[in-house]
Structures are given as C-alpha cells and as structure tokens.
Amino acid sequence: SAVISQKPSRDICQRGTSLTIQCQVDSQVTMMFWYRQQPGQSLTLIATANQGSEATYESGFVIDKFPISRPNLTFSTLTVSNMSPEDSSIYLCSVASTGRDTQYFGPGTRLTVL
C-alpha cells in the first residue's frame, strides 16, 4: 500500500481564519479523497479530489468552504475556510488505485478551532 503523509498533523486555529492541509502520496494514485471526522463520530466524505479539474463534492459540502486542489497524481490540498468551532474535527485524506479498490488513509490532521 502507498505511504501517505499529511501536514500539519494538528493545529489550533482562531475562528474566522483558514487552514490548508496537505496530503502527499509516495506513488501515483488515481483516486484521492478528503474525509471529515467530527468528535466521537464516524467518517463523512467531503469530496473526491480530481487531478486537473474541480473536486466532486458530496451533499452538504461546498467549494467556497472547502476548496480542494490536486495539481498532480501524488498531491492534494484541502482548505478549511472561515473556520468556526464546528469545524473542529479530524480531517483525513485517503487514496485508492481505482474506484473499486481499498482506500488507504493518511495519518489525519487534528484541527481545533477556538
């Protein structure tokens, strides 16, 4: 399986600010995804990051709040914009060789918004 890294691993931010999370994979992968896990909850898919085009967002998530970039097959960023305390969560990126394959997750970014 691919080795996936995320930066930062954790951060504490003030409300109204934005944070960009990076996801790096050590090999080219077709699929990259971003998930949110609110405290004590399960994972919710935010969007599929598409290389060279706009991300595909799930219901309840919009580009203005969670802009995503994917400039190549090994790197993606998720920005959490205009943060509020409700955005305090673990944000995880995952990758898969194809849409049919197992998804492997990065170590996550633990975000706290004050």
Add this chain to the structure above:
Amino acid sequence: AQKITQTQPGMFVQEKEAVTLDCTYDTSDPSYGLFWYKQPSSGEMIFLIYQGSYDQQNATEGRYSLNFQKARKSANLVISASQLGDSAMYFCAMREEGTGNQFYFGTGTSLTVIP
C-alpha cells in the same frame, strides 16, 4: 436506512481471548465490498481486511477474520488472541459497485482489551 450498522458502541475483551465485532449492511447492489478499519487514539485509519460480495470464502488476515454471512447481510470482524494494542475504535465500511467511489462507514465500536 443506514447502509452500515454497528450496534456495539463499546466492547471489552480479556487479553488473549477472541472477540467478535458486529456489522450489518444494507444494499440492493449485487456487487459490493466490505472493509474493516482500526482507528487508534492517534487518529489514523488502518485498513485491516476486505471481503468482496462474490468471494466464496471468508477473508482472513493474520489474527483478523471476517465472518461473512451474505444472506443475513452481516460482516462481523473476529479478532483472535487479543492484544493490548488492539484497543481502538473499529469501523466497518462498504462500497457499492453502483455508487462507485463512495465508502459508507458505520458508527464504530470501541474495543478495550483488559490485561
């Protein structure tokens, strides 16, 4: 309806004993995959085991096995010879062929291994 149901919010097991974590799923798609992930307190999601809907045999990976009962739509995870390091949250997930990339996750089961 929930796609994935995990009815055990918390479980305890004695070290070296076996434990079964329950998972039931709901789908009308004949082709799907079932997954189990482990999430320690550090927050990372660790892939454990996969079962395809057409697989004839139950999947096994070391101390992990998946008790796949297709007619009952259940995919229970069995951990044999529990270790203290097995203490974590465990999530069951499903991917349907018809919906492509979407993974549906259950609410998780917190497992505590008692020395």
